[in-house]
Amino acid sequence: MVKLDSVVVGGGLAGLVAAIRVAERGRRVCLVAEGQGMLPLFAGPLAVWGAGTGIDAMAAALSPGHPYRVLGAAALRAALAFFRDLTRRAGLPYVGDAEANGWVPTPLGRRYPCRLLPERMAPPQGPAVLVQLPGFLDGVARRVRAALTGAEPVVELEADRGSQVGTGWDSDRWARFLDTAPGARWILERLGDRLPPGDTLLLPAVLGVEGHEALGRALEAASGRQVREWMGWPPSPPGARLRRALVGEAARLGVDLRWGVRATLSGGPHGIEGVTVVPKPAEGTRGVELRAETVVLATGGLPGGGLVVERDGSLLDRTLGRGLAGAGSRLRLFGETPFAAAPAFAAGYPIDGRARPVDASGRPLYPNLFAAGRAVGGYDGDREASGGGVALVTAFVAGGEA
Amino acid sequence: MSASSPRIVVIGGGATGLGVIWDLALRGIRATLVEQGDLCHGTSGRFHGLLHSGGRYAVRDPRSAEECIRENRVLRRVAGPAVEPVGGYFLALPEDDPAYVRSWRAGCEAAGIPVRPVDPAEFLRREPRANPRVATVFAVPDASIDSFRLAQQLVAGARRLGARILTRHRVVAARAQGGRVVGVEVENAQGRVTLDADMVINAAGPWARRVGHVFGVEIPMVLAKGSHLIFNERLSSAVLNRLIPPDDGDILVPHDVTSILATTSLAVDEPEDVEVTEAEVALLLERGEALVPGVSGRRVLRAFAGVRPLFDPEGSPGGMRDERAITRGLSLLDHEERDGLGGLISIVGGKLTTFRLMAETAVDLALERMGLVAACRTRDTPLPGAHSPDPVPLHLERARRRLGPLYPSVLDRLRADPAQGALLCECEQVTVAEIDARAAGSRHMSDLRRQTWCAMGPCQGTFCAHRLAGRVDAPAEELVEFVTERWRGQRPVLWGQQAREAAVGRSLMAQALWPAGAGW
Numbered sequence: 067m068v069k070l071d072s073v074v075v076g077g078g079l080a081g082l083v084a085a086i087r088v089a090e091r092g093r094r095v096c097l098v099a100e101g102q103g104m105l106p107l108f109a110g111p112l113a114v115w116g117a118g119t120g121i122d123a124m125a126a127a128l129s130p131g132h133p134y135r136v137l138g139a140a141a142l143r144a145a146l147a148f149f150r151d152l153t154r155r156a157g158l159p160y161v162g163d164a165e166a167n168g169w170v171p172t173p174l175g176r177r178y179p180c181r182l183l184p185e186r187m188a189p190p191q192g193p194a195v196l197v198q199l200p201g202f203l204d205g206v207a208r209r210v211r212a213a214l215t216g217a218e219p220v221v222e223l224e225a226d227r228g229s230q231v232g233t234g235w236d237s238d239r240w241a242r243f244l245d246t247a248p249g250a251r252w253i254l255e256r257l258g259d260r261l262p263p264g265d266t267l268l269l270p271a272v273l274g275v276e277g278h279e280a281l282g283r284a285l286e287a288a289s290g291r292q293v294r295e296w297m298g299w300p301p302s303p304p305g306a307r308l309r310r311a312l313v314g315e316a317a318r319l320g321v322d323l324r325w326g327v328r329a330t331l332s333g334g335p336h337g338i339e340g341v342t343v344v345p346k347p348a349e350g351t352r353g354v355e356l357r358a359e360t361v362v363l364a365t366g367g368l369p370g371g372g373l374v375v376e377r378d379g380s381l382l383d384r385t386l387g388r389g390l391a392g393a394g395s396r397l398r399l400f401g402e403t404p405f406a407a408a409p410a411f412a413a414g415y416p417i418d419g420r421a422r423p424v425d426a427s428g429r430p431l432y433p434n435l436f437a438a439g440r441a442v443g444g445y446d447g448d449r450e451a452s453g454g455g456v457a458l459v460t461a462f463v464a465g466g467e468a
Numbered sequence: 469m470s471a472s473s474p475r476i477v478v479i480g481g482g483a484t485g486l487g488v489i490w491d492l493a494l495r496g497i498r499a500t501l502v503e504q505g506d507l508c509h510g511t512s513g514r515f516h517g518l519l520h521s522g523g524r525y526a527v528r529d530p531r532s533a534e535e536c537i538r539e540n541r542v543l544r545r546v547a548g549p550a551v552e553p554v555g556g557y558f559l560a561l562p563e564d565d566p567a568y569v570r571s572w573r574a575g576c577e578a579a580g581i582p583v584r585p586v587d588p589a590e591f592l593r594r595e596p597r598a599n600p601r602v603a604t605v606f607a608v609p610d611a612s613i614d615s616f617r618l619a620q621q622l623v624a625g626a627r628r629l630g631a632r633i634l635t636r637h638r639v640v641a642a643r644a645q646g647g648r649v650v651g652v653e654v655e656n657a658q659g660r661v662t663l664d665a666d667m668v669i670n671a672a673g674p675w676a677r678r679v680g681h682v683f684g685v686e687i688p689m690v691l692a693k694g695s696h697l698i699f700n701e702r703l704s705s706a707v708l709n710r711l712i713p714p715d716d717g718d719i720l721v722p723h724d725v726t727s728i729l730a731t732t733s734l735a736v737d738e739p740e741d742v743e744v745t746e747a748e749v750a751l752l753l754e755r756g757e758a759l760v761p762g763v764s765g766r767r768v769l770r771a772f773a774g775v776r777p778l779f780d781p782e783g784s785p786g787g788m789r790d791e792r793a794i795t796r797g798l799s800l801l802d803h804e805e806r807d808g809l810g811g812l813i814s815i816v817g818g819k820l821t822t823f824r825l826m827a828e829t830a831v832d833l834a835l836e837r838m839g840l841v842a843a844c845r846t847r848d849t850p851l852p853g854a855h856s857p858d859p860v861p862l863h864l865e866r867a868r869r870r871l872g873p874l875y876p877s878v879l880d881r882l883r884a885d886p887a888q889g890a891l892l893c894e895c896e897q898v899t900v901a902e903i904d905a906r907a908a909g910s911r912h913m914s915d916l917r918r919q920t921w922c923a924m925g926p927c928q929g930t931f932c933a934h935r936l937a938g939r940v941d942a943p944a945e946e947l948v949e950f951v952t953e954r955w956r957g958q959r960p961v962l963w964g965q966q967a968r969e970a971a972v973g974r975s976l977m978a979q980a981l982w983p984a985g986a987g988w
């Protein structure tokens with residue numbers, strides 16, 4: 067049996083931020099995670115509240131169960147400031163205004179509203195020139211520019227004859243190529259000079275993962291312009307960069323990171339008493355027992371795999387072995403159209419002001435259990451454009467308590 | 469067109485209507501077909517995908533059984549890659565009625581369906597996932613058939629011979645003079661147009677009754693909805709049928725890389741009633757267990773339903789009756805004789821398997837009524853793309869099956885530009901070259917989906933719908949409509965892994981399509 071101060075279950079945005087926060091408080095913390103969560107699919111910018119309102123006005127107008135309302139405006143502000151510091155330290159500074167939205171162009175030519183963005187994705191300054199990579203289907207420059215004035219020039223890069231470059235690569239394949247020396251040379255040669263006039267060079271978000279910083283600067287030097295990226299489609303290099311930065315920071319702070327393991331929690335009258343961890347696939351293997359004073363549940367809800375929709379339409383939290391309020395039937399769980407408000411998309415634990423999951427009468431399920439990210443319910447991150455902000459504030463509060 | 473050449477209008481772009489226009493074209497008559505939506509937008513795009521051997525109807529519906537086996541043989545010959553000759557089995561479990569097995573064998577013999585007894589152990593070696601409790605097995609010449617592919621072949625063939633095919637044109641009114649139809653009025657996005665006609669052939673499937681009303685005639689029909697589940701893998705290599713009186717969920721058809729389990733049967737009021745209920749999903753999975761034990765734990769990609777256009781001369785209009793007792797045989801209605809209205813013929817009922825025979829029957833009557841003579845040639849004329857002379861590497865075989873006559877032009881594109889080889893849809897292996905070649909015809913996302921199978925694989929469009937929209941520059945509203953249509957089929961089967969994937973897909977689309985999001 068291993069004794070710890072705290073265990074965080076889940077290694078997505080919420081789990082990593084919560085673990086970092088616990089470790090910063092000088093506590094011995096172990097993070098256990100089955101997979102990488104949504105970060106490899108994470109587009110990059112941090113969406114806090116799609117409607118443009120400031121934090122106070124927003125929190126005041128929300129329904130009582132919404133996590134922003136429960137945790138309060140001050141906690142959200144503190145969490146965003148914490149994230150800025152954290153990302154600066156980790157070498158991937160997020161910039162922007164907590165009180166008002168910036169935006170990033172989407173592959174379909176829309177503006178996605180977000181309050182904090184990686185520097186490389188901040189809105190372009192001055193006239194822009196867009197770059198179309200050969201064979202790249204997850205962002206058509208001519209379409210993306212609809213998010214700008216629509217009249218920006220597009221530089222079409224050609225595929226090399228006789229090489230593999232640009233034969234239908236996705237963002238991840240491009241990023242891995244551009245992380246290599248020949249890859250960097252390839253793009254620097256093509257975007258060095260003879261570009262149409264413009265202040266900003268706008269590319270899909272594929273400028274490397276490991277070497278993204280150096281490559282971005284080299285491209286700015288070679289082209290004599292500011293370099294910006296637009297939002298892509300998974301697998302998403304900006305998500306991979308954020309994951310790399312957070313994992314690095316967690317390791318530096320001494321978080322014991324265990325990937326590829328599935329956890330189950332056992333509760334008793336005094337709270338969560340143990341965390342059983344088994345390598346996945348789990349069938350038949352005997353687990354390791356962890357003991358900790360506190361546990362953070364950051365298991366990702368429906369998309370993250372923490373919550374499972376059963377065939378009868380009920381919802382099961384696999385980690386706690388607990389059923390959650392469903393909608394009575396599967397069809398009612400989901401809406402008639404994909405984007406309609408529906409119970410499935412706001413499913414998760416209601417929490418109290420200390421980020422503890424509560425039962426129907428508002429009492430904590432366990433005094434030492436906290437929840438963060440999509441494991442928390444009561445909000446629809448897609449319709450609100452609030453997923454990143456909720457993940458952050460819940461992780462910040464849970465990590466401050468656990 | 470000269471005043472003396474006959475003017476024929478065909479209503480309906482399902483298998484039957486397309487079969488009619490192809491049949492007319494081969495007889496030298498350049499007709500016009502109007503379809504209110506896309507080709508195969510009705511029942512022909514929402515069916516089980518089985519080219520029947522006729523075995524299913526051998527006991528209760530001998531006429532249909534006989535039509536099926538005859539046409540099964542013809543289509544294997546002329547339809548080429550739209551048919552995959554997977555073969556089929558009928559299996560009886562120990563608890564199934566042996567008396568039914570005997571009458572089934574007699575029925576097959578009478579209809580001319582070749583039936584071969586198979587040793588159950590041998591059967592289980594070939595179909596390891598099938599029910600090991602199987603007691604009796606027979607092999608029959610079932611096959612699977614891709615109606616989207618078939619439709620494209622029919623269109624290509626008919627157009628080459630001068631036929632006119634108008635999609636998104638709906639017949640809304642009739643013109644008649646002195647007891648004869650002289651034309652139809654059709655509505656499209658631009659407005660109304662009139663098409664003169666000496667003869668109108670109503671092949672509107674489950675809408676045939678409504679079309680009849682446009683002409684003031686009553687066509688008694690029973691509309692029966694049937695639902696299907698699509699699995700993300702091929703659970704059997706041949707069609708598996710239960711050897712019992714036709715019932716719910718008793719046939720599993722391998723279809724390309726997926727399998728389709730079906731069907732149910734519920735009376736509905738309108739052809740548009742194609743929602744799949746939870747009870748139907750549960751019923752299909754429960755019944756499917758008898759064919760493939762454990763099937764309900766397998767991954768279901770989506771559910772969809774179609775509406776059977778059954779002609780029921782004994783029923784009151786729209787009346788209800790045990791629909792499984794109504795014949796699947798074709799019904800030809802001569803409205804001149806029935807209703808005193810010349811120049812109108814309706815062809816309803818039947819199966820997709822028998823579409824060619826339906827077309828032949830309808831055209832024979834139309835020509836007779838118009839005093840023309842020309843022999844039917846569809847029985848022996850291969851459809852375009854039915855035979856490709858040169859063998860191709862295996863990885864292009866799928867594209868060739870799908871592309872038919874377009875295949876050479878797609879190969880040319882691939883040779884000319886390596887970027888054209890990029891896979892726009894990974895699940896179905898659809899290249900940019902294929903989309904570009906198709907988009908020269910129609911740029912509608914839903915047309916391209918039906919033509920290429922793009923967005924119909926395991927990811928259900930999560931990773932390719934936006935690419936398709938980007939490639940053909942479809943407006944955001946069209947993409948929303950497209951993912952909403954994909955959603956309709958997924959919603960009834962959202963549990964486990966599939967529910968999780970749907971949630972991820974929703975997040976991605978909501979981001980990329982913002983701000984459509986705020987007030988969805």
Ligand SMILES: Cc1cc2nc3c(=O)[nH]c(=O)nc-3n(C[C@H](O)[C@H](O)[C@H](O)COP(=O)(O)OP(=O)(O)OC[C@H]3O[C@@H](n4cnc5c(N)ncnc54)[C@H](O)[C@@H]3O)c2cc1C
Binds near residue numbers: 078105385455971
């Ligand atoms: C596809 C997608 C893209 C998004 N992109 C953005 C974006 O660009 N910007 C933005 O602001 N928001 C975005 N969001 C919204 C929001 O940021 C995410 O929902 C949020 O990051 C989720 O973080 P999480 O840590 O709660 O869950 P996840 O990232 O899903 O992490 C869950 C973790 O728990 C683990 N886990 C689950 N059960 C167990 C168990 N029993 N034992 C051990 N481990 C377990 C999983 O393996 C995983 O590591 C996106 C959401 C989705 C679905």
Ligand SMILES: Cc1cc2nc3c(=O)[nH]c(=O)nc-3n(C[C@H](O)[C@H](O)[C@H](O)COP(=O)(O)OP(=O)(O)OC[C@H]3O[C@@H](n4cnc5c(N)ncnc54)[C@H](O)[C@@H]3O)c2cc1C
Binds near residue numbers: 480
């Ligand atoms: C659940 C189910 C499973 C089936 N499985 C099989 C099977 O495995 N094998 C088999 O052989 N058969 C099967 N069938 C039967 C087969 O699918 C149908 O018999 C066949 O598809 C009917 O084709 P159709 O062209 O007559 O009708 P449809 O395909 O419905 O075509 C009619 C067309 O007319 C158009 N239309 C309607 N009104 C108008 C108007 N006013 N103006 C212009 N156009 C109009 C419609 O849009 C539609 O596209 C199945 C049927 C169902 C319901």
